[in-house]
Amino acid sequence: MLGALMLAALTFNTAENLPVGLLELISDDLRMSLSAVGLLVTGYGVTVAIASVPLAHVVRAVPRRYVLMGLLAALVVSSLVAALAASYRLLLVTRLLTALAQALFWAVTGPVAVGLFAPEVRGRVVGALSVAGSLALALGVPAGTWLGQLAGVSITGAFLDRFPQSALAAAVATQAVGMLGLYAFGAHQVAAVVFLMLMGGALGPVFMSTQNAMLHCAPGRTDIALAANSGAYNAGIAAGAALGALVLPLAEVRGTFLAGGATDRWVLHGPPRRRAATCAPSSTMPMRNTDS
Numbered sequence: 001m002l003g004a005l006m007l008a009a010l011t012f013n014t015a016e017n018l019p020v021g022l023l024e025l026i027s028d029d030l031r032m033s034l035s036a037v038g039l040l041v042t043g044y045g046v047t048v049a050i051a052s053v054p055l056a057h058v059v060r061a062v063p064r065r066y067v068l069m070g071l072l073a074a075l076v077v078s079s080l081v082a083a084l085a086a087s088y089r090l091l092l093v094t095r096l097l098t099a100l101a102q103a104l105f106w107a108v109t110g111p112v113a114v115g116l117f118a119p120e121v122r123g124r125v126v127g128a129l130s131v132a133g134s135l136a137l138a139l140g141v142p143a144g145t146w147l148g149q150l151a152g153v154s155i156t157g158a159f160l161d162r163f164p165q166s167a168l169a170a171a172v173a174t175q176a177v178g179m180l181g182l183y184a185f186g187a188h189q190v191a192a193v194v195f196l197m198l199m200g201g202a203l204g205p206v207f208m209s210t211q212n213a214m215l216h217c218a219p220g221r222t223d224i225a226l227a228a229n230s231g232a233y234n235a236g237i238a239a240g241a242a243l244g245a246l247v248l249p250l251a252e253v254r255g256t257f258l259a260g261g262a263t264d265r266w267v268l269h270g271p272p273r274r275r276a277a278t279c280a281p282s283s284t285m286p287m288r289n290t291d292s
Helices: 002-030 034-058 064-084 088-114 119-137 143-162 164-185 189-217 222-269 271-276
Strands: none
Touching: 002 034, 002 064, 002 088, 002 119, 034 088, 034 222, 064 088, 088 119, 088 189, 088 222, 119 143, 119 189, 143 164, 143 189, 164 189, 164 222, 189 222
């Protein structure tokens, strides 16, 4: 069952990120500007951010297995239509439909997966799902980044079970070091590879650490909590894309790494960290099971 959920996570994340490397091809094929084609990515993130919690609330009483089957069917149909789309408008609609499916997918998958295992290995279960997501993120990316992501989520799964409160801070700090290092030393090839691996290796652990925290903080309504986490994650993607678009013309590529690293540093030392500390994880908290 966990293997099937991992495969589903791999499929959804691949569908989400596939257009990133195809923007120019799509732009030429549909004769649209790159900025318009970019909406296929940013529009996806905004849709997930807005729809995650409302959709999770609507289907809260529906058995999880039926929800998962419906989501996978929606992914298949929307992907087939997207592959055959001859117009930008139709392609955008199919992307938004896929985004709606993914908005609910992560809210459902986490509680189902961790509910199959004992609470003391919950972090490793979340880590297994994140491995699948990181594999999808790494398709078409240099092998160094892929190895960094895979190692990062594998190690973090065990780290979450032992030190759940420290895992998120460690992941964000690693990401900050990677981005600030790329800003300072990105012109040197070897250093750029090292810091790129640090940044890439932290992507999966950041998401899985926040997921694990949500499972502990909201044990009675994990689907809504994970929907909020997924929505916030995708809101960050959209906000990061917007920030990058503003910084790039002013400070070039290296400036975007400085902006990202500074944002991570604010997360580590600002109000979000102090608020998160008020929720003390407990491995004995019960899980809500709606798969009946």
